[in-house]
Amino acid sequence: MEAVLAILTGAMVAGSVYLMLSRNLIRFIFGLVLASNAVNLLIFAAGRLETARPPLIPEDALRLAAPVANSLPQALILTAIVIGFALLAFIFILFSKTYAKLGTVDTEAMTDAEPPAEKNALNQGKRR
Template identity: 45%
Template sequence: MTSLLAILIGCLYAAAIYMMLRRSVVKLVIGLILLSNAANLLIFTAAGLERGVPPLIEEGQQVIAGTAADPLAQALILTAIVIGFGVLAFAVVLIHRACEVVQTDDMNEMKGTD
């Protein structure tokens, strides 16, 4: 399962970089979405894909019995999703306004405008 996810993560990174190198600003935003999803999946896979009990210590015990899920990776991914959504919303509004002013979504034509 880990090797399948590694291939999927590589494909997502490749597609994100390909989309970010396109001339269209809309494709740039799609590339940013793919890049953030690939990074989240990488963190999730790096933490391990073992099923475990919730990481709660019972009263009177010192350690968790058995394997437990890693809460750090889940917290990092949740934080990355929220931050990524905020950045994406800002980028969409910024790109929408730039396209309104310049009347195009081509990056090369935007660069030459005063």
């Protein structure tokens, strides 16, 4: 089962990198969400899936009465989900403001803070 989770995590990371390298801002957001979920799955898989080695055993007990799950990866994943949701909400608000101001989702066309190309070429000619 760990091998399946490792392959799935690798595929999710590869897909997220592919989406984030796109020039489209919407694809970047989907890649960011996919990367967040891949990291959550990685943390879950790192916490072991088998119950043969429980994380906590009382001092006077020789064995546990019932199988238990490792609670640390679950707590980390829950925290990561909350932080990821807050990041996603911030990204959506930033995306909507950017699209309202610039009118495009192409990252190469988002040059609002850059000087126009002809002024930049003239300034470089004066420096030489």
